[in-house]
Amino acid sequence: MPEPTGLPARNLARVLHMALTGGLLVFGGICLVLERADQPGGVPGYVAYAPLILAAVMFAAALFIRGGLLDDAQSDEGRWWQENLSRVLLLWSLFEGPALFGAAIYLATGHPVALGATAAGFVLLMFNSPDRLRDS
Numbered sequence: 273m274p275e276p277t278g279l280p281a282r283n284l285a286r287v288l289h290m291a292l293t294g295g296l297l298v299f300g301g302i303c304l305v306l307e308r309a310d311q312p313g314g315v316p317g318y319v320a321y322a323p324l325i326l327a328a329v330m331f332a333a334a335l336f337i338r339g340g341l342l343d344d345a346q347s348d349e350g351r352w353w354q355e356n357l358s359r360v361l362l363l364w365s366l367f368e369g370p371a372l373f374g375a376a377i378y379l380a381t382g383h384p385v386a387l388g389a390t391a392a393g394f395v396l397l398m399f400n401s402p403d404r405l406r407d408s
Contacts, residue, residue, distance in 0.1 A: 281353035285402040288361060292368050293397055299372055300390055303379040320383030323374035327389035331396060334366035338400065349406060360405060367396045 279287070341356055341363070353360075371393025377386040 280350060281357050282349065282402060282406075285353055285357055285360060289364060289397075289402055292364050293394070296368055296371050296375075296390075296394055296397065300375045300387075300394075303375040306379060307382055315381050317381070317383065320377060320381045320385045323370055323377050323386045323389035326373060327370035327392055330366045330370050331392065334363050334396070337363050337366070338405075341405065352406065360402075363400060364397060367393045367400065369393075371397070 337359060341359060371390045374386045374389030374393070378384065378390070
């Protein structure tokens with residue numbers, strides 16, 4: 273069976289990582305720009321802590337998945353990316369989801385506490401870039 277002629281898996285991983293990171297930055301920036309001084313009266317203040325709770329659970333699951341990826345020692349880098357690209361994408365999605373949720377809750381409530389999940393998700397996304405995942 274012939275090899276697929278599309279993008280190599282490592283290059284595809286770089287494109288996907290850049291898209292996830294860029295989307296998070298754009299959405300976070302939009303939320304910061306659109307934040308209003310007059311906060312909606314119907315949203316209770318404790319809702320701002322929901323992204324942090326969600327982030328704690330999802331980041332822990334992501335770090336568990338990351339440990340499994342790092343234990344999988346393949347000598348051939350191209351083959352490793354082909355076999356693990358779906359798990360790596362799941363890992364990045366677990367970092368990005370709570371980060372986006374935190375930005376959206378910040379937009380809804382105006383409480384900067386919700387941006388903690390956004391900042392933590394962005395940092396974890398950057399620390400788990402394609403180059404750092406394979407080199408660790």
